[in-house]
Amino acid sequence: MTDSVKLQELAKKYGTPLFVYDGALMLERYYDLFRFISTDALRVHYALKANYNPALLALLRDAGAGIDAVSPGEVELALALGFDKDRIIYTANNMTDAEFDRVMRTGVTVNIGSLSRLKKCAVSHPGSRICLRFNPDVCDGDNAMTMTGGDLTKFGILLDDADEAKRIADSGDLHIIGLHEHTGSGLQHVESVLKSMDNLMAIATPERFGELEFLDFGGGFKVPYRDDEARVDYVEMGRQITDKFNAFCETYGKKLLMRFEPGKYLSAECGTLIVEVNTIKHNRSRVIAGCNSGFPQLIRPVLYGAYHKITNLSNPDGVPGVYDICGNICETGDRFAEQREIPEIREYDLLAIGNAGAYCYSMGSVYNLRPMPAEAVLKDDEVISFTPAETDAELVKRVLRK
Numbered sequence: 001m002t003d004s005v006k007l008q009e010l011a012k013k014y015g016t017p018l019f020v021y022d023g024a025l026m027l028e029r030y031y032d033l034f035r036f037i038s039t040d041a042l043r044v045h046y047a048l049k050a051n052y053n054p055a056l057l058a059l060l061r062d063a064g065a066g067i068d069a070v071s072p073g074e075v076e077l078a079l080a081l082g083f084d085k086d087r088i089i090y091t092a093n094n095m096t097d098a099e100f101d102r103v104m105r106t107g108v109t110v111n112i113g114s115l116s117r118l119k120k121c122a123v124s125h126p127g128s129r130i131c132l133r134f135n136p137d138v139c140d141g142d143n144a145m146t147m148t149g150g151d152l153t154k155f156g157i158l159l160d161d162a163d164e165a166k167r168i169a170d171s172g173d174l175h176i177i178g179l180h181e182h183t184g185s186g187l188q189h190v191e192s193v194l195k196s197m198d199n200l201m202a203i204a205t206p207e208r209f210g211e212l213e214f215l216d217f218g219g220g221f222k223v224p225y226r227d228d229e230a231r232v233d234y235v236e237m238g239r240q241i242t243d244k245f246n247a248f249c250e251t252y253g254k255k256l257l258m259r260f261e262p263g264k265y266l267s268a269e270c271g272t273l274i275v276e277v278n279t280i281k282h283n284r285s286r287v288i289a290g291c292n293s294g295f296p297q298l299i300r301p302v303l304y305g306a307y308h309k310i311t312n313l314s315n316p317d318g319v320p321g322v323y324d325i326c327g328n329i330c331e332t333g334d335r336f337a338e339q340r341e342i343p344e345i346r347e348y349d350l351l352a353i354g355n356a357g358a359y360c361y362s363m364g365s366v367y368n369l370r371p372m373p374a375e376a377v378l379k380d381d382e383v384i385s386f387t388p389a390e391t392d393a394e395l396v397k398r399v400l401r402k
């Protein structure tokens, strides 16, 4: 997280609520992966859905990253920012015919995750080069809603249907240049990553899929959200991944590219949401610290029960108390933290909500007609981009256009 003095300085300059992103930290996380997985076969495609701030994306583009896009809008944004079409993969699920056609026309590789879409592609775009997404049949993730493997999820083609997928692809002379799987977000067990790789590699035989150029093992690299949560031993995990992949390429008879699509790993830790407390309320058994943001601006605690570390920037040495840290939205569940021990919170204190760089702003909304906060992107402690919040008047004008 950006240091406390800097965060307070930025809050004073720009006001709150304010998202602050440390671009240098994001780049450090990007380069980490190349240290852990030491092969020139590695390609990292950032999962743009985690955070679509253009200044952050530009840093990743310049560092050589690719993009994992999940909607035509994300593809369009990546292209507009100058990401080469060959460095973008489109992994939408339940896409419409129009969306599919539109993205196919851009030349971006489309990752097909159902036999139904594959059949339609064989008819409408014979001869094209595509990727197939398989369900790795491994369940893992930081909660049930972010697990994407196994029978209960809507994602990917079943491994059992690999031969059927091959038959359909052949019927349209489709070239299967990549196979893909994504097990889930916030993977808790290294074994899950390795098992999913094994399961995908088991169907990736030269007899079945002889034209492969890459295998894509999705995202899911976890970062600690709690102080007492250990960091994964990515050096060891990277070594196992590299060995496994090299052995696969030997058997396959060709050096393929190995892709990963991290979102959280690159951007979660680089982000902070600064909010200001405006109301302290003593409700018999609970003390409520009410602040000037709310769950539409950082929904993970309400949506997933996710834990985000909260720091009292203004009173770090205060006597600890236990608080419900609530927002300004008309919903009882509008809490960033429940019964959280934190140094005494006073009215007008600034709080910093950590790990707010992934799936926070990008999942945001203007529910209750409160504009999303401003965003400041830092690199080496300098602000390289500032996006002001929409004003109430601009938001209302936008609503009235309907």
Ligand SMILES: Cc1ncc(COP(=O)(O)O)c(C=O)c1O
Pocket (backbone or CB within 6 Å): 047, 050, 068, 091, 148, 182, 184, 185, 186, 218, 219, 220, 221, 261, 262, 263, 264, 265, 358
């Ligand atoms: C297909 C795909 N790839 C990559 C990701 C990124 O996941 P994470 O942010 O956990 O790395 C996701 C997110 O769920 C995804 O659905």
